[in-house]
Each structure stands twice: as structure tokens, then as C-alpha cells.
Amino acid sequence: MGRRRTGEYFSLDDAIIQGQIVRVRCGACRRAANFLPEDLAAVYGGSRFALEPLFPCSKCGTTDFVRVTTYSPEIADFGRITLRRPGPKKLVQTWENETFTERSRSNYVPDGDFRF
Numbered sequence: 001m002g003r004r005r006t007g008e009y010f011s012l013d014d015a016i017i018q019g020q021i022v023r024v025r026c027g028a029c030r031r032a033a034n035f036l037p038e039d040l041a042a043v044y045g046g047s048r049f050a051l052e053p054l055f056p057c058s059k060c061g062t063t064d065f066v067r068v069t070t071y072s073p074e075i076a077d078f079g080r081i082t083l084r085r086p087g088p089k090k091l092v093q094t095w096e097n098e099t100f101t102e103r104s105r106s107n108y109v110p111d112g113d114f115r116f
């Protein structure tokens, strides 16, 4: 299964080289997800410890019960494992205060995705 002993440094880059999958499980919520280390490295950097929880459980909001393991998939795993992969990025509109002047309306650029 390719699990690593606690304390042995094993980076996301190492997991990529070995073709492994990163499994993240919350013991409190009994939720689990599988990630490609390539995807995690693109966001957090490949030198990060592969067995470190990189984000809290989305249900209980803590890393206290999150356990991370890695394993080497076999051919029999093709078609059987659900991966959690990066989805489309969301653009968030922020708002800020400005004083109303005669130039206030000149900066307005219509946007097809305008929302309050």
C-alpha cells in the first residue's frame, strides 16, 4: 500500500515520482477523498510533507481528526477510485466605498456576470 511511517519525510514531489495517490480521511466525520499529489503540489507546493493535512475537513472545520496516507494504485484500481480534482475557479466580486463625485460613473464597466 506504500504507507509511510510517521516522521519519515515524504514530500508531495516524492509521491508524484512514485505515482501515488493521496488519501485524506476525517476520522470524526468518516469522510474520505482521494487526491493526485500533482494537483495538491500545484496549489501548495511539491516540497510540502505528503502526509500533512493541507486543509481542514470541510464538515467539522478542523484538521484534528484528519489522517493522510498515500498508496500506490494498481491496474485493478482504474475505474474504481473517485478522485477529488480541481474544479473551475470562482471569481468573487468584492465591494468598497468611494465618495460620489462627477467621475463616479465613468469607471463603470458593464459585466455580463454582475451580481450583488
Ligand SMILES: [Zn+2]
Residues within 6 Å of the ligand: 026, 027, 028, 029, 030, 057, 058, 059, 060, 061, 062, 065
Ligand atoms: Zn470532519
